Amino acid sequence: NAGVTQTPKFRILKIGQSMTLQCTQDMNHNYMYWYRQDPGMGLKLIYYSVGAGITDKGEVPNGYNVSRSTTEDFPLRLELAAPSQTSVYFCASSYRAANTGELFFGEGSRLTVL
């Protein structure tokens, strides 16, 4: 079972570069999320989606963009990378809303901006 798959697992970016973190789930979940985790901190919600074509901002959306054209895919776009975006990024999905059911997480993508 693949579950939630994130690519790439590691990436180093220069300041000002752009990139897309890919996330795919094969569980036919409607809900998908992007979190970031900084050292010693909990996970912070960046963006989430309740279904194809619908996205909404989380706690820390600045500097990021998302799209949800299919149920399976939820890419996260960084347009102008900044050192403050150095973090570990986790994509997650759920069958029901997060406040009623569990989230399934990918293995994470470690991004370093120099």
Next chain:
Amino acid sequence: DQQVKQNSPSLSVQEGRISILNCDYTNSMFDYFLWYKKYPAEGPTFLISISSIKDKNEDGRFTVFLNKSAKHLSLHIVPSQPGDSAVYFCAASGGTSGSRLTFGEGTQLTVNP
């Protein structure tokens, strides 16, 4: 504004003993609470949850207790095993947060053989 706090960054216990991980929250609208476990280089995995209509939920060696008046919940692991060594995150949702989860900072549990 940290609405979910885990005040202990780390906890060390002996194998076979009880591990107690604590979590405090400030938002009285939270009505659903979850615990996630995270091993290094992996994503978090769901462990156990509790609704605000209950004060206890048990699943095998894991029990979560909720004290709504104190806005406090705890995770008990009995007996602790070396494989339980991981970072444990408390999370909460409800009220205006809707379907979004708010996570605590995490507690690193180390179970020594």
